[in-house]
Amino acid sequence: MNSEIIKKLLKIVVLTLLISYGLDKLVFFGLNKISDKVMTGQAIGKLNHFLSLKDNTDFLVFGNSRANRHIDVELFSDNGFNMGIDGVGIAYNSTLINTLNEEKKQLILVHIDTKNFIDANYDGSDIRGLKTKYQRDDKITDALNESGELSQLQRVFYSMNYNGNAIGILKNYFKPSYDYKTHNGYDPLIVNSDQETMRDLVLSKDNQNDECVDNPKINPLALRYLKSIKTFTEKSPNKTFLFVTSPMYNDTCSTDNKKLGEIMQDLGLTYWDFTNLYKDNKDNSYWKDKTHMSKTGAEAFSIFLLDKYKSNKI
Amino acid sequence: MLFNSLEYLIFLPVVFIIYWLLKNSYKKQNILLLISSYIFYGWWDYRFLSLIIFSSFLDYFVGQKIEDAIGDKNKKHWLLVSLFSNLGLLGVFKYYNFFADSFASTMSNIGWEVNDLTLNIILPVGISFYTFQTLSYSIDIYRNQIKASRDIVGFFTFVSLFPQLVAGPIERASNLIPQIERKRNLNITLIKTGIFQIFIGLFRKVAIADNLGIYVDSVYSNYEIHNSSTLLVATIFYAFQIYFDFSGYSDIAIGSAKLFGFKFNRNFNFPYFSRTLTEFWRRWHMSLSFWLRDYLYISLGGNRKGIIITYRNLLLTMLIGGLWHGSSWNFVIWGGIHGLFLSLEKYTFSALNIKTFNAFGYIYTFVVVLVAWIFFRAPDFHSASTIITEIFSFDYGPLFIGNINAFVNAVLLLLIGFLIDLKIFRSDVSLEEYGTRFSSVKLSIIVSIIILMLCLFYSTAENFIYFQF
Numbered sequence: 001m002n003s004e005i006i007k008k009l010l011k012i013v014v015l016t017l018l019i020s021y022g023l024d025k026l027v028f029f030g031l032n033k034i035s036d037k038v039m040t041g042q043a044i045g046k047l048n049h050f051l052s053l054k055d056n057t058d059f060l061v062f063g064n065s066r067a068n069r070h071i072d073v074e075l076f077s078d079n080g081f082n083m084g085i086d087g088v089g090i091a092y093n094s095t096l097i098n099t100l101n102e103e104k105k106q107l108i109l110v111h112i113d114t115k116n117f118i119d120a121n122y123d124g125s126d127i128r129g130l131k132t133k134y135q136r137d138d139k140i141t142d143a144l145n146e147s148g149e150l151s152q153l154q155r156v157f158y159s160m161n162y163n164g165n166a167i168g169i170l171k172n173y174f175k176p177s178y179d180y181k182t183h184n185g186y187d188p189l190i191v192n193s194d195q196e197t198m199r200d201l202v203l204s205k206d207n208q209n210d211e212c213v214d215n216p217k218i219n220p221l222a223l224r225y226l227k228s229i230k231t232f233t234e235k236s237p238n239k240t241f242l243f244v245t246s247p248m249y250n251d252t253c254s255t256d257n258k259k260l261g262e263i264m265q266d267l268g269l270t271y272w273d274f275t276n277l278y279k280d281n282k283d284n285s286y287w288k289d290k291t292h293m294s295k296t297g298a299e300a301f302s303i304f305l306l307d308k309y310k311s312n313k314i
Numbered sequence: 315m316l317f318n319s320l321e322y323l324i325f326l327p328v329v330f331i332i333y334w335l336l337k338n339s340y341k342k343q344n345i346l347l348l349i350s351s352y353i354f355y356g357w358w359d360y361r362f363l364s365l366i367i368f369s370s371f372l373d374y375f376v377g378q379k380i381e382d383a384i385g386d387k388n389k390k391h392w393l394l395v396s397l398f399s400n401l402g403l404l405g406v407f408k409y410y411n412f413f414a415d416s417f418a419s420t421m422s423n424i425g426w427e428v429n430d431l432t433l434n435i436i437l438p439v440g441i442s443f444y445t446f447q448t449l450s451y452s453i454d455i456y457r458n459q460i461k462a463s464r465d466i467v468g469f470f471t472f473v474s475l476f477p478q479l480v481a482g483p484i485e486r487a488s489n490l491i492p493q494i495e496r497k498r499n500l501n502i503t504l505i506k507t508g509i510f511q512i513f514i515g516l517f518r519k520v521a522i523a524d525n526l527g528i529y530v531d532s533v534y535s536n537y538e539i540h541n542s543s544t545l546l547v548a549t550i551f552y553a554f555q556i557y558f559d560f561s562g563y564s565d566i567a568i569g570s571a572k573l574f575g576f577k578f579n580r581n582f583n584f585p586y587f588s589r590t591l592t593e594f595w596r597r598w599h600m601s602l603s604f605w606l607r608d609y610l611y612i613s614l615g616g617n618r619k620g621i622i623i624t625y626r627n628l629l630l631t632m633l634i635g636g637l638w639h640g641s642s643w644n645f646v647i648w649g650g651i652h653g654l655f656l657s658l659e660k661y662t663f664s665a666l667n668i669k670t671f672n673a674f675g676y677i678y679t680f681v682v683v684l685v686a687w688i689f690f691r692a693p694d695f696h697s698a699s700t701i702i703t704e705i706f707s708f709d710y711g712p713l714f715i716g717n718i719n720a721f722v723n724a725v726l727l728l729l730i731g732f733l734i735d736l737k738i739f740r741s742d743v744s745l746e747e748y749g750t751r752f753s754s755v756k757l758s759i760i761v762s763i764i765i766l767m768l769c770l771f772y773s774t775a776e777n778f779i780y781f782q783f
Contacts, residue, residue, distance in 0.1 A: 008502050008754060012509065015758035020765040027766060043719060086717075152320065159769040166770045167726060168719045194711070198539050205538075 021156070028158040031166060034173050035132060039180035041172040042085055043165045044132055049180050050083045051137070055101040057081050061185070062093040063111025069292050070246040071109065072302035073184050076309075082185030089116045091124035094225035095143040098232055105238040110229065112245050114275065117223070117263075118216040118256040124225065125149050131161045188295035189288040202289050203249055212253035218263060230267050242309065243271040247278045247301060249290040272308070277301070315357035317566040318520050325354065330573055340497045344471045347574070354476035355440070362438040365403065370473040372399050373448040377462040377469075380455045389456055396452035400445045407441055412641030440480035442638055444473055446605055451487040453609055460488050468494045477570040481563050483581040483601035490576070498575025503750055506757055508572030510749030513764045514734070515565025522731040523559035524773035525724040526551045532716050534691060537701050544714040545705050552691050553684055554728055557586065560599065568746060580746050584739045589675030591655045591682055606635050621664075628660065629653035644689045644698060651686040723771055 038045045039052075054060065059080030061071045068084025083096065093110060100106070116122060127147045133140040134150065135158070144150055154160045162169070191199055233241045243264060245257070257273050264271035278286055278297070286297030293301060315321050329350045336342040356363050376399075379392040414431035421428045451472075454460045463469040472491050478484075533540055533548035540548070564581035571578045585598035595603045611631040617624040629650070636649020663669065671678065685702065692698035715721045738745050752760060 005500060005502060005505070009505055012505070012754050012758055012761075015755060016761045016765075019758055020762035023762050023766050024769065027770070157765070157769045159766060160772075162770060163772060164719060164723060164770075167722050171722070202539055 024157045024159045028161070031159070031162050031169060032136070035162070035165075035169045038169055038172045038176075040176040040178055040183075041168050043129070044169055045172050045176075045180065046083070046085065046185065047130070047133070049183070049185075050081060050096070051099070051133075053081060054096075054099065055104050057106065059107045059109070060100075061109045061111065062097060064088050064113055064116075066113065066246050066292060067109075067111030068185070068187050069189050069288075070298045070301055071111070071244075071305070072186050072188070072299055074186065075302050075306050076107070076109075080184060082187075084111065084185065084187075085129065087126065088129055089113070089122060089124070089126040090222050090225040091127040091147065092129050094228045095127055095130060095140060097229050098143070099137070099139045100232075100236070100239075102232075102236040103238060107240045107242065110241065110243045112243050112260070112271070114245055114256050114260050114273075117218050117226075117260050119219055119222075120217065122219045122222055123149075124221045131163075132165065134161050188298050189292055191285075191288055191294045196284075199288060199294075200284055203284055203287060212255060214255055216256045216259050218259065223263070226263075227267070230269060233269070241270065243269050244305065245271075245273045245275050247274050247276070247293065247297070249287050250279060251275050272305075274301070274305075277304070315354045317563065317570075318516060321357065325350075326570060326573070333574055334500065340495075341467065343498070343574075344465075344467050344494060347475060348467060348471045351471070351474040351476040351479055355474065355479055358439050358480075359436075362436075365407075365438055365441065366444060366474055366479075367470075369400065369403065369444060369448055370470045372396065373452055373473070374463065374466055374469045377452055377455050378464070380452060381462040393452055393456045397449065400449050400452075404441060404445045407435060408437055409637075409641045411435060416643075443482045443484055444479065446484050446602075446638075447487075448473055450484070450605060450609055451491075454487055460491070463487075463491055463495070465495055475571070475576075477567040477574075477576075478578060481560070481567075482599075483564055483567065483578050484605050485578055485601070489579060493576050500573070500575050504572045504575065506752065506754075507747055507749035508569045509761060510752070510757060511565045511569030511572070511746065513569075513761050514745065515562040515567075515569060517562070517764050517767060518558040518565065518731060519562030520773065521767055521771040522727045523555045523557075523562060525720065525727050525771060526555035526558070528720045528773060529716060529724055530555055530691070533714065534697075534701075537692070537697055537704075540704070540714055541711040542705050542707055542709040543711060545701050547713060549684055549688055549691070549701070549705070551724065551728070553586075553680075553687050554731070556687065556690070557582075558731055565745070580744065583744070584735055586680060586683075587676070587735075587739055588679045589671045589673070590659055591652065591679055592659055593670070594679050594683060595652070595656070602635070602638070606631050606638075610634060624660065625657040628657050632656065639690075643695060644692060647695070647698075648686050648689040651682070651689070655682050727771060 035044050036048065039049045040046075057077075057079050059073055059077035061067050061073055061080070061082040061084055063084045065084060065086040068082060068086065071082055071084070073080035073082045085092065090112075097108065097110070100108075124147055127144060128149050130140050130144065131150065131154070134144050134154070135141055151160065229241075233239065245260075251257075254276075257275055261271060261273055278301075286293055286300065288294045315325060329346070333343055333346055336346060352363055352366075355366065373396055376392050376396045380389050380396075383389045383392055411432040414433075418428045418431060451460075455462050463472070468491065471494050472485075472487065475485075475490070475494075530548050530552045533544055534552075537545060561582040568578045568580070579601060581599060581601050583597040583600065585594050588594040588597055611627055614627040614630060615623055616627060630653070632649040632653030633646055634649070636645040636647070636652070639645045639648070688701050688705075689695075689698045692701055738748055741748075743751060749757065
């Protein structure tokens with residue numbers, strides 16, 4: 001390799017580094033500007049919506065798609081918001097809870113997915129769902145740094161924070177999915193007549209639960225995030241925390257529920273496990289699939305939950 | 315080590331710099347390449363390095379024995395040593411459980427219960443690729459097409475050269491060994507074409523294929539509940555997923571090799587722009603299809619022994635080609651479908667006295683390839699036949715979208731990938747040479763745009779699809 005080739009190679013490398021760095025920042029700051037105005041869509045808009053109103057509501061729901069689809073916040077409060085997001089776990093929710101104003105009086109319902117806690121493979125990577133707020137929200141940035149879930153390259157190429165979401169942001173910027181001002185975050189699943197046959201087929205499939213063990217081990221990372229919420233509850237005496245697991249169609253393993261119940265009790269957290277609430281109810285109209293209730297089921301459950309909450313006076 | 319990993323991003327430039335610092339001695343460069351290749355492979359599982367080393371030793375000595383042997387009988391004797399040893403290794407690690415399981419099922423069907431004969435064996439990554447590479451070396455010496463290597467480091471480097479070690483291209487000794495056993499040079503053409511091809515490959519794999527895979531996985535894991543439209547779209551996505559995944563891998567391999575002064579043969583040539591299945595196989599996984607043609611089809615007699623034997627040879631070659639991909643009857647059926655249609659094509663061309671089909675052939679070829687892919691992707695025969703039955707029941711109801719973001723990204727990236735392919739396909743320069751069209755500044759801008767696209771659209775898949783073969 002002669003010096004002429006080295007020069008040309010260096011030129012390509014240096015130019016590529018400079019142009020890619022500049023292009024990355026241009027796109028990142030451009031997407032920041034656009035995404036800040038996006039208030040619809042699960043990945044970005046709902047998070048923006050939540051951050052804009054979180055300290056002005058008196059009822060908040062956190063959790064995954066089951067929280068999002070199962071808890072009708074309007075029954076609890078006219079000023080509530082359901083922050084359930086598809087596919088997220090305790091890492092994501094714990095981080096958001098820690099962004100709340102400690103002084104504000106609020107009822108906080110945290111939907112707990114039992115399987116999340118006994119899954120040995122759970123690695124807290126759901127926290128990456130907050131990456132668009134990296135370097136833009138101090139508490140979220142700290143939590144992301146502490147999690148180690150961001151790639152080292154992300155510290156150089158900021159646009160990685162918008163990985164997978166760029167098209168969705170542009171779509172929701174130009175054509176919002178709904179009127180966010182009237183949206184309280186609750187997204188019930190409506191099963192129309194065309195989908196009933198498929199739903200019945202899904203429900204009739206055998207449950208294969210090979211992982212049910214007598215004494216399940218709690219995932220230490222999930223437990224750490226749960227304890228982080230516990231610490232926050234102690235700093236927020238004005239808030240009421242309620243931890244809930246919503247019903248499943250036919251959960252064949254109860255040892256994990258029992259184990260989690262014991263841990264919640266040890267931590268002194270109010271935990272209601274309704275996994276088997278509708279186990280003997282063979283009415284398929286309550287369900288969309290084995291883990292998600294339909295709008296019919298969700299509304300029945302929300303009323304049941306509200307009654308229980310009122311009668312227990314937490 | 316994966317091409318799409320942070321480790322490789324560090325590994326490649328480090329090896330590149332040391333390699334060209336040793337430019338005055340190609341032998342020292344070979345030692346470096348050999349050590350680097352073993353590190354590259356050992357990153358996955360160092361224990362299986364012993365297999366590569368064993369295979370290299372075997373063929374190094376057997377190759378010399380074949381060359382030195384006097385008389386055809388003695389040469390054949392040493393060739394058989396190579397064939398049995400290499401295929402024996404492949405048989406044990408890749409096919410033992412498959413045949414043991416099939417035997418037990420057959421016995422069970424005729425009422426004779428057999429104890430479980432399967433063993434807990436891990437399939438070593440790349441074994442199918444380097445076994446075929448070493449086999450062709452021995453066969454070429456036997457056929458007097460090449461000389462046996464007398465440079466042990468050079469030969470070991472030929473077997474294990476890291477860009478092509480785990481998933482090809484399956485390089486012929488006649489192409490690669492002469493390059494290893496002489497001084498390599500780097501020029502600006504190799505740099506430009508190499509860099510361009512590496513980044514195009516990354517884009518194809520990490521952005522296009524992995525995003526398509528999200529939808530494919532979600533549909534194929536619950537195929538029973540989906541209608542014809544959804545299964546058809548998922549299968550079309552899979553056709554492009556496997557193409558962009560494997561051709562992307564080949565691009566990174568060929569591009570990386572160029573940075574070390576090596577020229578590998580091209581492995582893909584826009585296979586979906588084919589008007590016949592015969593043409594498809596001249597464009598798809600070319601290093602394997604040419605290998606099967608030269609070492610299996612021709613060895614079986616090719617088309618020299620009459621029409622019936624020609625069809626038999628075609629079918630047999632494709633069945634074995636299917637089995638090469640994996641130890642499952644689905645792969646055999648996949649190969650069988652290709653073999654059957656290749657034979658039918660041959661018959662049609664001969665009967666109608668034509669050389670290819672008209673534009674309709676593009677659709678015909680894609681449909682046959684698509685149906686065959688169902689067997690490739692589905693976990694077993696039952697699921698494959700259920701999917702085919704459902705697609706051809708024409709129950710074209712509403713399409714399942716799943717995660718809307720992921721679906722839209724997949725469609726958009728597929729469109730971009732298709733347009734890039736179309737642009738290069740219609741140009742007079744191949745993808746392998748396309749980088750020469752750009753000045754240094756233009757190349758830097760293109761690579762920067764690809765980097766940005768990777769940042770915005772990368773998706774994390776565990777592996778390249780062809781690693782399982």
